[in-house]
Amino acid sequence: MDKPIGVMDSGVGGLTVAKEIMRQLPDEQIIYFGDLRRCPYGDRPLEEVRQYTVEVADHLVSRGVKMIVVACNTATAAALSDLEDRYDIPVIGVINPGARSAIQSSNNQDVIVLATNATVNSGAYRDAIHHINGGFRVTSLACPKFVPIVEELRYKDKVVVRVALHQTLKGLLGTSADTVILGCTHYPLLAGEIRDFFGGRKNVIDSGYETAREVSSIMTYSRSHAAPGNRKTHVMIVNGDSSRFEYILGDWIPFIDYKIEEIDLEAY
Amino acid sequence: MDKPIGVMDSGVGGLTVAKEIMRQLPDEQIIYFGDLRRCPYGDRPLEEVRQYTVEVADHLVSRGVKMIVVACNTATAAALSDLEDRYDIPVIGVINPGARSAIQSSNNQDVIVLATNATVNSGAYRDAIHHINGGFRVTSLACPKFVPIVEELRYKDKVVVRVALHQTLKGLLGTSADTVILGCTHYPLLAGEIRDFFGGRKNVIDSGYETAREVSSIMTYSRSHAAPGNRKTHVMIVNGDSSRFEYILGDWIPFIDYKIEEIDLEAY
Incomplete structure (x- = not known):
């Protein structure tokens, strides 16, 4: 299935999960969302983290993803079961x-x-x-x-x-x-x-290493692996300024083909 | 969910998978089916293996299992996609x-x-x-x-x-x-x-080690883990004489609580 996988985090941490998905499942396109404007989630009240996580996941769903990976432990603890109830697509936490x-x-x-x-x-x-x-x-x-x-x-x-x-x-x-x-x-x-x-x-x-494998398991059972040889440009969405994000991305995952989008999530 | 997991093999080999499920998921009850009367599958025509695998899986489904694990590489290669199409419950091969x-x-x-x-x-x-x-x-x-x-x-x-x-x-x-x-x-x-x-x-x-983990993944996403503390007697069904099967079971997986049933699959 040629839809992308949505990966979300409050910041750059989830890139370690995205990197393993790229390594283990090289035919899959990723749309990554880094909520840098509101990062870090870890010091916020649980209800606020839940609300932000749902907003980001809603945005990824509006982009047509086939699966959501919550690549952040805080967001997973706060909102995984809400997201599972909210969407028909699989939602995987870390x-x-x-x-x-x-x-x-x-x-x-x-x-x-x-x-x-x-x-x-x-x-x-x-x-x-x-x-x-x-x-x-x-x-x-x-x-x-x-x-x-x-x-x-x-x-x-x-x-x-x-x-x-x-x-x-x-x-x-x-x-x-x-x-x-x-x-x-x-x-x-x-x-x-x-x-x-x-x-x-x-x-x-x-x-990250284990979550990428679980993404693979769930895609096999939902028959949603990308077609072999499918290689599309990854999309990196940053809520806020992307310069620091791109610097870290280049250090952690060099040599990938991606385009970056800065957005203002409040507009959604 | 208090239904058992069905595990099948032509003989004793699948017990290595059952053993790992028992270790990683100790609250799950297993119904194991060893098709000893027609063992081994490996030297038979693919269509015959497919037919036998479906018969055994049908029997496990009639026992109310929540999932089928085809704990045999030959049977998985021959019949996995048929079984996936045939039942509403998850089917996992090795x-x-x-x-x-x-x-x-x-x-x-x-x-x-x-x-x-x-x-x-x-x-x-x-x-x-x-x-x-x-x-x-x-x-x-x-x-x-x-x-x-x-x-x-x-x-x-x-x-x-x-x-x-x-x-x-x-x-x-x-x-x-x-x-x-x-x-x-x-x-x-x-x-x-x-x-x-x-x-x-x-x-x-x-x-076996990897399949038990995949059983766990699929149970999490289908929300079908047994209730914590659920410990039921495992059931070992043998098509044919069970004496050799029980001897090997005792050698490979000592100290488990099980009951054995000899059946004649032709009757089904």
């Missing part, structure tokens, strides 16, 4: 795929979730895991230092990253959990250093 | 999940499929991979020595296994493929030795 991958790969049913304050407070990962398998122990830790490091493009500075990891994660080194979920779409850019921090003794799950 | 996992984990888009003659000749893995991502190189190898080793419970004899692996796989040692799909539900019992054979240099994908 929490269920990460939870499912942890259930699959953990051998001792003991997992850690690293996330923003908002996601930790929502308990969404614990609920998603227990909905599928009640035997799991789920420990969550808020990591407020991580998003700024990624947003400010300091994630390539190993010293900065290692200091932040040590300060935030040192209490987890001796824990029995064998699996760590990266419960924020910014964290995959720190994944290599996080794996090294745990000395390879904990399995580190990247939600 | 080929798409294995193909999807290979696409996800390969870094060089170069994969090897190990399978029975029937599955290799069907080209089903190559087709499934190319349907999602046309850039992959897919090399298939029939491994006729592997099923008898597992069926005759010689898989614990490291000498027997290593000789068979060397004879069958030695030509693959120097290849560039970074991922190997175990395209037969018997092969996961040899997975550890196959990983060692490749010296950890090729990622080995277990279709």
